[in-house]
Amino acid sequence: MRGDSGLVVIEYGDYECPYCAKTDRLLAELPIRRVFRHFPVPSKHPRARALALAAEAASLQGRFWEMHDSLFGDQGHLDDPHLWERARSLGLDLERFEADRRSDAAEERVTRDFRSGVRAGVMSTPTLFVDGEAFPGVPERDLLERLRGR
């Protein structure tokens, strides 16, 4: 969770999805509390799962949101060497990052997020949840206004 006041917004997304990146930018400007859950769809986005695992590996070194922002900030460089570069620039222990992103703990976390999304009826990314209500797609003006508290 990031942010310390406002409505809680849960976002199901994947790091290779351009609409998720756009949504993430919109949410970043709002006075809300944010939760991100992984919903990788490999047939559309072959790197999605690897990227989710990389974010979880960064999380194990306390740098989840930093890696999250880095991935959504530049979706043109998502191969392994780019991930190592990102990890280095975030000050992560690279050897540990490499082991962690292949670990059962990271796998289980990503799978758990995906399953929780399925149970909640998520079938496309991004899907946001606000007060238990699902909003598939990039948030539209009405929702943004509501989140802004107007």
Next chain:
Amino acid sequence: MIEAGTPAPDFKLRNQDGEEITLEDLKGRTTVLVFYPLDFSPVCTDQLSIYQELIQDFEARGVQLYGVSVDSSFCHKAFQEKLNLTMPLLADFEPKGEVAKRFGVYNDEYGTAQRALVMIGPDGVVKWSYCSPSALEIPGANLIFDALEPSAA
């Protein structure tokens, strides 16, 4: 569309490898027929790939999924390879959409199946069915799991 409690209509369709699959082949286990409009159309891509991600969960509950659309076997083969799908895809190709019509899920306006799910029990009787209100709306995989709960049977 076909309702729970109705015996599933008989059918004979070719899969992606050209092999014939009939209702008789489905008996003995729970089956979900996943009717969808077309191979390679963007929304279908999401739907079947998400179901694919859950295939082990379905197997653990003894459920076999089959995709069904009006595309040909060859098209299904290419689509299956593109998405790395393991579920068989059935070609409701000739006469076009005949099986979708028998199950009451054919869309005359578009000339394709509607987005619908039909669960058939081991005895060949329909246990549950669901049709999406619009082609753009993907039936969530959670609906299938809910329908598998004993309380919903």
